[in-house]
Each structure stands twice: as C-alpha cells, then as structure tokens.
Amino acid sequence: MLKRFAVGRKGVGTILGAAYFIIIVLAIFNLIMWEANQYDAYQQLVGQMNQIDQDRASENLQFFYPGLTDFQPLGSGKYSFSLLVRNNGGITTSVARIYFVNCSDTSSNALTTIEKGTSGVNYFTNGFINPGENNHKISVVTTLDMYTASIRAEPFYIHVATERGRTFSTFYPIAEALPPGGSVPYIDIGPLRFVFDYNSLNYTTINQQQPTQGWNFSYTGGTKIMFFVKVIDIDTVSDIKLLRYCVFDCIEMAATGASQKIASFYIVDKNSKYPPSMMYAYNENTAQILPHATKGAGGSPDTLFPQIIVFGASVWGTNEPKELYVGSDKAYSYLVLMGFYYQFPKDTKYTYGVTVPFVGIRVNTPT
Amino acid sequence: MGKYSRTIRRFVGSRRAISTLLANVIVITMVISLGTMLYIWTTGVMGAYQGAAGIWFLTRGEVMKERLAIEEVWFTNIAPGDQKNITIYIRNVGANEIKIAAVYVNSTQAWTGAKAINVGQVSRISLDLRPLTANNKWGKGCVTYISVATLRGTVVKGYWQAPV
Secondary structure (H helix, E strand, O other), X not given: OHHHHHXXXXXXXXXXXXXXXXXXXXXXXXXXXXXXXXXXXXXXXHHHHHHHHHHHHHOOEEEEEEEEEEEEEEEOOXXXXXXXXXXXXXXXXXXXXXXXXXXXXXXXXXXXXXXXXXXXXXXEEOOEEOOOOOXXXXXXXXXXXXXXXXXXXXXXXEEEEEOOOOEEEEEEOOOOOOOOOOXXXXXXXXXXXXXXXXXXEEEEOOXXXXXXXXXXXXXXXXXXXXXXXXXXXXXXXXXXXXXXXXXXXXXXXXXXXXXXXXXXXXXXXXXXXXXXXXXXXXXXXXXXXXXXXXXXXXXXXXXXXXXXXXXXXXXOOOOOOOEOOOOOOOOEEEEEEEEEEEXXXXXXXXXXXXXXXXXXXXXXXXX | OHHHHHHHHHHHHOOOOHHHXXXXXXXXXXXXXXXXXXXXXXXXXXXXXXXXXXXXXXXXHHHHOOOEEEEEEEEEOOOOOOOOEEEEEEEEOOOOOEEEEEEEEOXXXXXXXXXXXXXXXXXXEEEEOOOOOOOXXXXXXXXXXXXXXXXXXXXXXXXXXXXX
C-alpha cells in the first residue's frame, strides 16, 4: 500500500489541504478549550468571592441590654467587663476588633482599640459567636474604667468589627424602651428605684406605733412623726451608702399654692420605730447601706433587695423629732420632695444627690 | 539504484507531459508555502489573543479577590479643636494583598500613596484636611462622604457622621 501511495500521483493536494485544515481546526479548538478553561477558573473565583460576600451579608450581631456587665477592677489601671451580644445572623461570626469612642473626650485619647488576644492590655477573648447564640459575653480587658463611666453616664460609641468586614455599632449606655405608662409602680433614678405601691410610704407616731400607709391619714397637730420609704439599689455591682443629708420635705399646700411652711424630716437610723423615744440619730460611720441587686442567671430577672429608709429628725444627724404643720384637725395636703444624697459605689469619692419626683400626702381628709 | 536507472533515463529522454509535471510541482509548492504562511499567521493571531485574554483573566481575577472594609472612621483634631483630621481604619477582608492608592473626602483627594495591607490585617490612615482648602474641616454632626481606592481599582465608599 505504501508502494502504491509512493508512486501514485493522485490526491496529493487534497491530502496536504486536509492536513492543513486539520491542523488549523485543532489549533482553534485548542484556543477555544484554553479560553473555556480560563473562563471556568474565573467563574470559580467569582463564585468563591460571591460566597464570601454572602457570608458577610449573613452576619448580624445585636447588642444585648445593658450592653456591658460583669465589671471587675484588675488593678494596675486595668479593668475587665463583658460585652453582651447576640448573633441574629445565619453564620458564625468572629470578632476581629472592638473600638470604644468616648464621646465626652475631645482629646486624642478618645478612641481605644481592643484587639483579639489573651494577655497584655486592651484585648478581648471569646469573640467567636455561633448563630442563634444569645447573651454571649465577649470578655474585655482594658484601661477603660467603663463601670465608673457608666455610673457617670459618660456616653460611648462601641463599634464591633468582624473578620469578614462588617461593623456593628451601639451607643452606650444602651437606651431601654420603657413599658407602657402607668404599668410599672416605680421610678428609677440612677441606681435607685423608688417603689410606689400602697405600703411603700408609711408613717408612725407615738399613737400609731405600727407603720401604716402614709398617703392619707388622721393626724393631730404637734404630734411627732416619722416616715418610712421603700427604696431598692438596682445596680448589680455596687452598694449605695446613704448620707445624713437625705431629707423628706413636706411642703404645705394652701388653696393659693405652696405655702412657706416646710417640714423637713432628715434620715434617722434604720432601727428607729416611732418618735420620739424610739427614734435614733443617723450616724454616717455606721451608715445605712443599700445592697446591690444580684444579677439573674441565664437571662432570668435580677434579685432585688428592698430597703426601708426612715425619716424623722428635724436636724441632720440627730434624733430631734419633728411634726407636720397643721391646725387642729383641718384637712391638709403636702407636696413631698425626697432628697437622696448618697455615695455610689459606697466608700468612694463619688457622691450624688437626686430628688424623687413629687408625691403628695394628705392628712385629715375625708375619703 | 540500478532498479530505477531505466525509469529515470526514460523520464529524462521523454518529451511528453513536462508542462503537467511542472504545473503539479508549482501547485504543490504554492500550497505548501501558502499553507505554512497561513499556519504561522494563525498561530500568531491565536497567541496574541491568548496573551491578551490571559492578562484580562489574570487582572480581573486579582481585582475580584480584593475586599476591604472601612471599619472605623474617627473624626479628630490636629491642633486642639481644629477638626482637621480624620483617621480611618481599613481592614483587608479579601483573598489578596491590597495596596491603598487614594482616599477621598467629599470627593476631594485627601491622601495618596501605596499602603499595603495583608490579608486579614487592618491599617490606619490619617487624613490631614488642612491642605485641601483654606477652611476645610469636618463639621460637627455633618455627614462626610469617604471613598478608598486601591491600586487595582477597587473602590469602597460610604457616609459617616461626625460627632455632634
């Protein structure tokens, strides 16, 4: 056959043309395959990066009220606390960095960056948050005294940056939505909670030695009187020390408005029962301490410790009794302004004075 | 050789079909030369195309791997209270090293350079607003438009509000 092919003279051009055609077709096919390969690799990369973008978009951290908790001084100017978050996203989130911006500070120290780490200063741990995880605590060690800042109500912006590039921010202290008006019989002022139920304001006299409600009662002019008020320290970390200037001011109300008759009852010892014989002076050295609340575990409510504060002295730090201004058995009403002076935390330099919004009491008023 | 000597003598001595033979030789030569030229041209064209396409895929792939996030913008001062500095923190969250080429504040270039950020790392860029215009400073409570561009052309932008 080879011999016939070698001596044959027909179809040489056809063979050559076919060979060239096949070569060119193969070259073009090779080119197409190369381009398809390149395009496939590129599309794989696009798919991978789209997946990264989707993962990033799936992250969703929310700050959990009260935002910061578990405050602990560590000494050497370092403090620890926990940042409360929950992962509402569909993917595990890893925190890369936390920024604290002190809104009260206009200097270059206003920004503090907290890095992931396990030692040193300005670091955090436990920054890995699984999806659906609630009340997750990111432990932070820093030079920022956030506890003191919180009780001074110094505002901070907190930015939590994740490893995928999302940033979640909150303002601290976190504002809490109040329950519907009228549904909660108390008022919170700073760490103090004043309870307004029927037996939260009581009184005693020599003729009424068992505390009884003090909103509206019978009273004979000139009778020494003491008042009992229910108060709670709702802070979960620090106790409150009451100072001797705490006062229960009863401003007599006349038909034309407030008169100039004010009966001021200063705080007395908590063991006082009724005036004048069982009323004891208030001593700041053995001051009344309002114990702090205990943090509820696992999201359950905090345990509160209501305390009774007794007012009755006409001069602070004494046991001199005091009476209300009344005439005979006439009906009188009083606008009461309670001034609370306290150290918070106790035995520190931070002293505060707050007033409770006015309450009214009446005597000798027919019901 | 002796086997074919008679055939060769007959071919040389014969006067028939010379023109047909020459024509065949010429045609074959032309086909070979033109085919070779076509092959060379085709290979060159395809090579050039492959080179250009390869660069395109490579460049697009490198750009596609870039991801960066501006995770903090801090409005601060150079001199106390002058409101002429903005510090930004940029994190590389992509799959490739990035080089920051420029930062724009309210569409005005506030910084240029080639700051490299490795994957997963964060870098801080301080923007001095003084050279921009005579009275350029961030305004309290004002919204500022900031965009960051990389050398490969990725741009990340957003709005940040200065403190009140």
